Amino acid sequence: MTNQRLKTKAFVFFFVAPAFLVLIGVVFYPFIFNIIISLSNMSLSHIRDWHFVGFRQYVKVFTEESKPNFYDVFLKTIIWTVVNLIFHVVIGVFLALLLNQKEIRGKAIFRTILVLPWAVPQLIVALTWRGMFNYEYGSINLMLTQWFGLPAVQWLKSPVETFIAVIITNVWLGFPFMMIIALGALQSIPHELYEAADMDGASWFHKLKNITIPLIRPVMVPAITLGTIWTFNNLNIVWLVSNAGEPSDQTHLLVSFVYKAAFNFYRYGYGAALSMVIFFILLVFSLTFMRRTKATEGAY
Amino acid sequence: MTDAKKKTYIRVTATYLVLVLFCLIALYPVSQILTVSLRPADRLMSTSLEIIPKDATLRNYTALFTERPFGLWLMNSTFVAFVVTLTGVALASTAGYAFSRFSFVGKKLGLLSLLVTQMFPATMLLLPMYIMLVKLHLINSYLGIMIMYSATALPFCVWQMKGYYDTIPTSLEEAGRIDGCNRFQTFYKIILPLASPALVITALFSFMSAWTEYVVAAQILQDTRMWTLPIGLKSFESNMGSEWGLYGAASMIVTIPVVVLFLSLSKWLVSGLTLGSVKG
Numbered sequence: 001m002t003n004q005r006l007k008t009k010a011f012v013f014f015f016v017a018p019a020f021l022v023l024i025g026v027v028f029y030p031f032i033f034n035i036i037i038s039l040s041n042m043s044l045s046h047i048r049d050w051h052f053v054g055f056r057q058y059v060k061v062f063t064e065e066s067k068p069n070f071y072d073v074f075l076k077t078i079i080w081t082v083v084n085l086i087f088h089v090v091i092g093v094f095l096a097l098l099l100n101q102k103e104i105r106g107k108a109i110f111r112t113i114l115v116l117p118w119a120v121p122q123l124i125v126a127l128t129w130r131g132m133f134n135y136e137y138g139s140i141n142l143m144l145t146q147w148f149g150l151p152a153v154q155w156l157k158s159p160v161e162t163f164i165a166v167i168i169t170n171v172w173l174g175f176p177f178m179m180i181i182a183l184g185a186l187q188s189i190p191h192e193l194y195e196a197a198d199m200d201g202a203s204w205f206h207k208l209k210n211i212t213i214p215l216i217r218p219v220m221v222p223a224i225t226l227g228t229i230w231t232f233n234n235l236n237i238v239w240l241v242s243n244a245g246e247p248s249d250q251t252h253l254l255v256s257f258v259y260k261a262a263f264n265f266y267r268y269g270y271g272a273a274l275s276m277v278i279f280f281i282l283l284v285f286s287l288t289f290m291r292r293t294k295a296t297e298g299a300y
Numbered sequence: 301m302t303d304a305k306k307k308t309y310i311r312v313t314a315t316y317l318v319l320v321l322f323c324l325i326a327l328y329p330v331s332q333i334l335t336v337s338l339r340p341a342d343r344l345m346s347t348s349l350e351i352i353p354k355d356a357t358l359r360n361y362t363a364l365f366t367e368r369p370f371g372l373w374l375m376n377s378t379f380v381a382f383v384v385t386l387t388g389v390a391l392a393s394t395a396g397y398a399f400s401r402f403s404f405v406g407k408k409l410g411l412l413s414l415l416v417t418q419m420f421p422a423t424m425l426l427l428p429m430y431i432m433l434v435k436l437h438l439i440n441s442y443l444g445i446m447i448m449y450s451a452t453a454l455p456f457c458v459w460q461m462k463g464y465y466d467t468i469p470t471s472l473e474e475a476g477r478i479d480g481c482n483r484f485q486t487f488y489k490i491i492l493p494l495a496s497p498a499l500v501i502t503a504l505f506s507f508m509s510a511w512t513e514y515v516v517a518a519q520i521l522q523d524t525r526m527w528t529l530p531i532g533l534k535s536f537e538s539n540m541g542s543e544w545g546l547y548g549a550a551s552m553i554v555t556i557p558v559v560v561l562f563l564s565l566s567k568w569l570v571s572g573l574t575l576g577s578v579k580g
Contacts (some may be wrong), residue, residue: 008402009404016395016398016404018394019458022387022451023454025447029428030432037427091322095322098318101311103311104315104319114322115562116326116327119558120329121508122512123533124512124551124554124555127537127547128332128333131336132332139328142349172329180566180569268427271423275420275424276424279420279424
């Protein structure tokens with residue numbers, strides 16, 4: 001019996017250890033290292049002779065007078081995340097509902113095409129949309145002027161338009177994920193429920209509100225949590241579409257702001273401290289959101 | 301009765317119209333890459349909205365291989381992505397299985413810490429990793445980035461695998477044990493084949509994280525001959541105007557394998573991604 005138990009323990013160990021060794025090396029150790037850097041004055045001029053400066057870098061994050069400052073960028077990041085998530089979920093669930101009707105033919109073809117934005121590598125998505133937003137030769141302005149007779153828009157020259165351009169790009173690439181998740185959830189709802197509701201003469205809206213939404217909720221909530229974190233942390237799209245924060249560093253999310261501080265200005269200590277702040281924001285958000293919605297309950 | 305039929309007819313027609321509209325929106329930017337890749341070098345800046353340009357040419361594609369080290373980058377990327385995929389599948393399938401089937405000390409903490417890693421901003425790990433790799437002399441080497449890429453998708457994949465294993469009844473293992481298989485054999489011969497939808501998703505995500513990653517690679521692979529495809533791609537884009545055509549052709553070559561993989565697996569995507577969470 002004890003022999004058996006020992007064998008089980010060894011089995012579990014050999015199955016879990018490799019994955020966690022990699023994660024310790026690549027994720028947890030750098031995390032600790034990052035905390036140390038965030039408490040130091042490390043920068044390009046102090047790469048070897050750095051020393052601890054306490055919480056000075058954290059104070060700098062919150063008080064530094066720069067344009068934009070932490071609060072501007074934080075606000076922009078929140079707007080970015082909320083707007084993106086609303087569009088991702090609404091478009092995703094809407095398309096899934098359309099695809100899930102029994103009269104629709106060619107579902108596989110529609111689904112395949114609609115998944116495309118997710119399949120294209122983000123780097124290429126970003127650079128291609130950047131080309132499409134070009135003032136003179138980009139196809140968006142060409143369509144606006146040639147097809148609709150509207151004036152061309154200076155997409156990548158002023159802060160508001162650039163921000164809209166970046167959001168459009170990210171909405172385009174993000175809705176398929178939510179659509180696929182919603183589709184899976186919808187397929188698991190037994191058809192009898194709708195038939196019973198039809199017999200009671202329930203309206204389309206009532207069925208949506210009382211059957212569909214409650215039943216896809218347990219699947220959608222973890223997906224939305226994950227989607228929020230991924231969107232909040234998405235460096236690629238903002239960095240590449242706005243070409244490193246153009247115009248004049250007006251288009252930044254917190255992550256791209258850190259990237260610029262660390263890799264363009266070599267302010268390692270400051271960058272590390274700001275990274276920690278971002279992490280705490282997300283941690284607090286996820287914990288409250290998941291506790292509120294009881295998302296991971298039963299997952300253990 | 302005819303009234304109800306009419307209503308259904310209108311609803312179905314409207315659905316098709318909306319679906320087609322969204323399909324066009326999904327397809328258009330992809331068609332743009334094709335358009336750019338087919339344009340001759342003297343017409344890169346064009347105000348035409350045609351998908352296939354009038355004087356279309358494959359010159360950009362041949363130039364990639366004859367005038368640029370694109371073939372070399374293709375091989376580099378293939379090698380890196382292949383190793384990362386194998387590593388990712390091996391690590392996630394085993395760890396996910398242990399988390400699904402056994403209770404052990406630190407299980408809850410382990411699962412929770414996987415979730416927490418998703419909240420780390422990319423930049424938080426990049427900076428210390430970069431300093432570490434410099435110290436370990438792993439700049440301009442694939443070892444460092446391959447380990448890093450394997451870890452990128454790993455937390456998500458372990459969760460995903462665990463969720464899928466949870467839907468497979470434990471009675472199957474008991475039956476296997478009675479037939480004289482040991483623990484590893486029941487896992488390898490009985491459970492793993494049943495979990496293939498989830499394995500496919502894990503493989504896909506590991507492959508994508510290596511094949512398309514730019515930000516980390518750009519900091520670590522500095523020697524042009526060591527570059528992976530995304531860095532090469534970005535270098536064409538930076539010389540916008542003069543090399544926009546090369547960029548288009550390179551993008552097509554990078555995108556096609558991923559899209560083919562993704563689409564051929566999209567049937568599995570629905571079941572692989574959501575089965576676990578439906579039950580959870």
